[in-house]
Amino acid sequence: MSRIEQVTAAAYRVPTDLPEGDGTLAWEATTLVVALVRAEGMTGTGWTYAPAAAAGFIGDVLAEVVTGRDALAIPAIWSDMVRQVRNAGRPGLAGYAVSAVDVALWDLKARLLGTSLAGLFGLAHERVPLYGSGGFTTYDDDATAAQLTHWVHDLGIGRVKIKIGESSGARPARDLRRVALARRVIGDDAELYVDANGGYTAKQAVRQAERMREHDVRWFEEPVSSDDLAGLRLVRGRIGADVAAGEYGSDPAYFARMCQAEAVDCLQADATRCGGYTGWFAACAIAAGHNLQVSAHCAPNLHLPAAAATPNLRHIEWFHDHQRIEAELFDGAADPSGGLAAPATGEPGHGLTLRAAAAEPYRTA
Incomplete structure (x- = not known):
């Protein structure tokens, strides 16, 4: 079993090259939230585009659910993450956080197995x-x-x-x-x-x-x-x-x-x-x-x-x-x-x- 040793996250606010807008919103920067999941000396990387608070949510709410788990058992981890965010509301911030960690888990699994994700x-x-x-x-x-x-x-x-x-x-x-x-x-x-x-x-x-x-x-x-x-x-x-x-x-x-x-x-x-x-x-x-x-x-x-x-x-x-x-x-x-x-x-x-x-x-x- 490849046990997950650490889950961390960081947020990066990147200015746009020109002001951007659509039918209902305008913005001049985009925030990238990156999740990192480590096991057996390897790191899986996932990310989302969300408020910086999603990085804190990963550390405060999701890390305890994921750390120590079998890195190959992603369906079970995913189900437990979704259950953990029940009271936070799965849409919105919690959904972004779960998504970033899930992507990192799949990236890590492929790396542990020595193959591409594709x-x-x-x-x-x-x-x-x-x-x-x-x-x-x-x-x-x-x-x-x-x-x-x-x-x-x-x-x-x-x-x-x-x-x-x-x-x-x-x-x-x-x-x-x-x-x-x-x-x-x-x-x-x-x-x-x-x-x-x-x-x-x-x-x-x-x-x-x-x-x-x-x-x-x-x-x-x-x-x-x-x-x-x-x-x-x-x-x-x-x-x-x-x-x-x-x-x-x-x-x-x-x-x-x-x-x-x-x-x-x-x-x-x-x-x-x-x-x-x-x-x-x-x-x-x-x-x-x-x-x-x-x-x-x-x-x-x-x-x-x-x-x-x-x-x-x-x-x-x-x-x-x-x-x-x-x-x-x-x-x-x-x-x-x-x-x-x-x-x-x-x-x-x-x-x-x-x-x-x-x-x-x-x-x-």
């Missing part, structure tokens, strides 16, 4: 499709055009997404103008996606979708809040683009309700929020049971080995904010050129290692 999970895809994601509402036209040009024309990524729904849907004309700009920049062959982050009402989303039709928008993400299943179902029934939502759910029951409500065409799952890789595979199984594909939400390098092991995967969101942090602070970040990325197979675990010296200036907890 090898441990087993591959369904040698390389997985991805889409460039950013196009924040806070960008001016030049910044938007430069980012889209880099993805499509420099890196050869044939799918891109921009944010709309600015100011909770208060500026629909600017949203439409930015959609038109995006189509002009990327040309006719690339797929164009939009994300309102729940900024619209259902009927407003339908009107906007009709006006975007001329720009061949293929994917309309969170036209209304992910919690508004009736609104998602209404929009889905009225527009041509695929409706996607789901990333804010924190347990498999949430994804089941979304599938049963026939509210989406593609379910988004986020391993940094829904319980780590363990929660990811549970969500993907639920989606598969309803003949739905899944898309990995944000944290692209973290999702890559799990996404490659998922038969019903559609793609990974190559989110600008997170991929920039992962490329700067971790060794082993993947190359998205050509719109496909491959998980590490020649390195132990997920293949990423935190650059402690690079991360230290950003540390807050």
Whole structure:
């Protein structure tokens, strides 16, 4: 038995390269919370993007549940972590913390077994499709055009997404103008996606979708809040683009309700929020049971080995904010050129290692 000797966590607040915003929120920094789990001289690394308090939650609440356990018995540890956070509420901060530790546990298990995480999970895809994601509402036209040009024309990524729904849907004309700009920049062959982050009402989303039709928008993400299943179902029934939502759910029951409500065409799952890789595979199984594909939400390098092991995967969101942090602070970040990325197979675990010296200036907890 490989007993877990130590569980630690730290938080790093990394400024954005430009102010970022979407339909309902704006920010100028992103906090990375890293969990480290050690056994037999090896360290597993997991992370999430969450308030710095998640690092304290890992140390104060989860470490006592995990320390001393068999590092290979992840399902039992996961179940006990979920039970431990009952009174804290599994959604939100507790969900982020459980997710980071679960990812670290799987990374550690693969390292202890001397294999890659992709090898441990087993591959369904040698390389997985991805889409460039950013196009924040806070960008001016030049910044938007430069980012889209880099993805499509420099890196050869044939799918891109921009944010709309600015100011909770208060500026629909600017949203439409930015959609038109995006189509002009990327040309006719690339797929164009939009994300309102729940900024619209259902009927407003339908009107906007009709006006975007001329720009061949293929994917309309969170036209209304992910919690508004009736609104998602209404929009889905009225527009041509695929409706996607789901990333804010924190347990498999949430994804089941979304599938049963026939509210989406593609379910988004986020391993940094829904319980780590363990929660990811549970969500993907639920989606598969309803003949739905899944898309990995944000944290692209973290999702890559799990996404490659998922038969019903559609793609990974190559989110600008997170991929920039992962490329700067971790060794082993993947190359998205050509719109496909491959998980590490020649390195132990997920293949990423935190650059402690690079991360230290950003540390807050």
